[in-house]
Amino acid sequence: MKQVGIFGKRKSGKSALMYALTRQKIIQGAAFSAMEISGVTRVMLVDTVGVDVEDSTAEKSAQSVEVALMLITDDAFELELAWINKLRKAGSAIIVVISKADEFPDGGAALAAAVKEVSGLKTICVSSHTGAGVIELDEEINRLLGTRD
Ligand SMILES: Nc1nc2c(ncn2[C@@H]2O[C@H](COP(=O)(O)OP(=O)(O)O)[C@@H](O)[C@H]2O)c(=O)[nH]1
Ligand SMILES: [Mg+2]
Numbered sequence: 001m002k003q004v005g006i007f008g009k010r011k012s013g014k015s016a017l018m019y020a021l022t023r024q025k026i027i028q029g030a031a032f033s034a035m036e037i038s039g040v041t042r043v044m045l046v047d048t049v050g051v052d053v054e055d056s057t058a059e060k061s062a063q064s065v066e067v068a069l070m071l072i073t074d075d076a077f078e079l080e081l082a083w084i085n086k087l088r089k090a091g092s093a094i095i096v097v098i099s100k101a102d103e104f105p106d107g108g109a110a111l112a113a114a115v116k117e118v119s120g121l122k123t124i125c126v127s128s129h130t131g132a133g134v135i136e137l138d139e140e141i142n143r144l145l146g147t148r149d
Helices: 014-031 034-040 056-064 078-090 109-119 134-146
Strands: 002-007 043-047 067-072 093-098 123-125
Touching: 002 014, 002 056, 002 078, 002 134, 014 043, 014 067, 014 134, 056 078, 067 078, 067 134, 078 093, 078 109, 093 109, 093 134, 109 123, 123 134
Parallel strands: 002 043, 002 067, 067 093, 093 123
Antiparallel strands: none
8 A cells, every 4th residue: 555654843743634634535535436435545644753753663654655745844944854855765755744834924835935945845835723735735645646656
C-alpha cells in the first residue's frame, strides 16, 4: 500500500492534519461513490514523531513514503528544509503545508511564498481546525500518487 507521511516539528499539527485528511476522505466517499470509499484504504497515512525529536522512526518513515507532507508553522524552518533534502534523496514527492493557517492574519500566504521561494515546492496553506485548504491538499496528494503509479 502506498504511504503518505506527515512530517513536522512537535505540535506542528501533524496528528490533527491526519484526522482532517481522513475525515475528508470519508466525506468524499459518502458523497460520491463506492470507488471513493475503497479509496480510503488505498493509501496509508503515516503520522510521525517530530522532526525535532531524536528518534529513528521518522527517519525510517522518510525512506518508505511515496508522498511526504512537510508541515511548517513559522519562519524558523531550517530543520524542515534539511528534512526536505533528506526526503528528496529518498525519492519522495514532497508537499509543503503551512500548518495552522488560521493563526496567520494573511492565512499563511507570506510564509508560503517564502518557503516556496527557497524550496521550489508546491506549498499549501491548511487549517485542520477550519478545514481551509484540506480539499486542495487532498487533491494534490492524489495527483502526486497518480503520477507515481
Ligand atoms: N489554530 C490551530 N491549531 C491547531 C491546528 N492543528 C492543530 N492545532 C493545535 O496544535 C496543537 C498540536 O497539534 P497536534 O496535531 O497534536 O500536533 P503534532 O504534535 O504535530 O501531532 C494542538 O493543541 C492542536 O489543537 C490548526 O489547524 N489550527
Ligand atoms: Mg502528533
